[in-house]
Amino acid sequence: ILNVEQSPQSLHVQEGDSTNFTCSFPSSNFYALHWYRWETAKSPEALFVMTLNGDEKKKGRISATLNTKEGYSYLYIKGSQPEDSATYLCASHTGGFKTIFGAGTRLFVKA
Amino acid sequence: GAGVSQSPRYKVAKRGQDVALRCDPISGHVSLFWYQQALGQGPEFLTYFQNEAQLDKSGLPSDRFFAERPEGSVSTLKIQRTQQEDSAVYLCASSLGLAGTYEQYFGPGTRLTVT
Numbered sequence: 001i002l003n004v005e006q007s008p009q010s011l012h013v014q015e016g017d018s019t020n021f022t023c024s025f026p027s028s029n030f031y032a033l034h035w036y037r038w039e040t041a042k043s044p045e046a047l048f049v050m051t052l053n054g055d056e057k058k059k060g061r062i063s064a065t066l067n068t069k070e071g072y073s074y075l076y077i078k079g080s081q082p083e084d085s086a087t088y089l090c091a092s093h094t095g096g097f098k099t100i101f102g103a104g105t106r107l108f109v110k111a
Numbered sequence: 112g113a114g115v116s117q118s119p120r121y122k123v124a125k126r127g128q129d130v131a132l133r134c135d136p137i138s139g140h141v142s143l144f145w146y147q148q149a150l151g152q153g154p155e156f157l158t159y160f161q162n163e164a165q166l167d168k169s170g171l172p173s174d175r176f177f178a179e180r181p182e183g184s185v186s187t188l189k190i191q192r193t194q195q196e197d198s199a200v201y202l203c204a205s206s207l208g209l210a211g212t213y214e215q216y217f218g219p220g221t222r223l224t225v226t
Contacts, residue, residue, distance in 0.1 A: 004153075032211040043115070044154075044202075046214030089153055093211030097167035099144060101153035 004092045006102035013080050014110055020076045021105040023090035027071030031095040035064055035075055038104070039086040047075075047088075080109045113137065115218035117203050123224045124193045132188045132221045136205030143186050144215060145178055146202040154202050159210055160186060166210075193225045 005024045013019050025033060035047040048057040053068040061078045077084055087104040094100075116135045124130050136143050142161055146154035147170075156170040162183040171178070175194075180186040190197055200222050204215035 006153075034214065036215075036217075043217040043219050044204075044215075046216070049212070049214050091153075095211070097159040097161075097210040098156045098169065099146075099154075099210070099215070100156065101146075103151070103153045 004090060004100050004102040006088075006090060006105050008105060009103070010106040010108070012108045012110065015081060017080050017109075018076065018078045019080055019107070020074050021088060021107075023073045023075070023102055025071050025073070025090070025092035025100075025102075026094060027068060029094040030068045030071070030092075032093040033066055033068075033073050034091040034093070034099070035073070036089040036091065037086050038089055044089060075105075077107070080107070082109045082111045085109045115203060115205055115216050117201075117218035117221050119221060120219060121222050121224075123226060126193060126195060126225055128193050129189065129191045130193055130223065132190075132201050132203075132223070134186045134188070134203030134205075134218060136184065136186070136203070137207075137216055138184070140205035140207055140216070142206040142208065142210050142213070142215075143180055144204045144206075144210075145186070145188050146204070147172075148200040148202055148220070157188070157201075161209065190223075193223075195225050198223055198225045 036044040038044040050066040055066040089104045091101045145157040148154045159167040160180040175191045177189045200220040204217045206213040
């Protein structure tokens with residue numbers, strides 16, 4: 001994998017559903033993986049910065065895991081709420097200065 | 112406290128005009144990034160500053176794009192002789208420490224439309 005890829009591109013769920021999305025990134029020269037949440041008409045906000053293989057992070061109902069050997073990270077949202085509707089971006093750092101973002105997963109949570 | 116601010120928020124330029132986009136990062140933040148975001152895509156890296164030093168400008172699409180951060184705080188992205196393909200949202204972000212290590216704080220972006 002040369003680029004950062006996110007799937008699915010968009011996701012529609014009902015309130016209360018749990019959901020997860022995938023971020024695939026280059027595993028060579030891995031340095032850090034970031035997750036951001038971007039609500040419409042606002043600026044992207046950081047969720048997690050992850051650096052270690054096997055790392056798991058949690059913030060409220062949102063959690064993330066990291067596998068640097070195979071180059072993927074999962075973001076989980078438990079019991080989705082309408083306010084979780086946003087685009088979720090992941091970004092990879094490979095030790096240089098460049099941040100490579102995926103195209104994002106757009107989540108729609110219906111009440 | 113104050114977050115990252117950008118100005119102007121919207122800019123309409125005629126093709127061939129020069130534009131300057133400003134970013135005020137969070138005070139004390141070492142790193143500053145510029146990104147270009149096209150509709151439906153994630154932010155695309157343009158350039159990175161560590162204090163006043165521009166350490167990576169590999170993402171600047173052409174020599175019409177120029178960025179500076181002369182005193183290690185405010186940064187300006189300048190686009191000369193704008194073209195229609197330059198129409199995009201330009202995002203600025205700053206972080207407390209070195210690139211990759213710390214989360215980035217984003218500004219609201221400048222939406223540039225070239226007519």
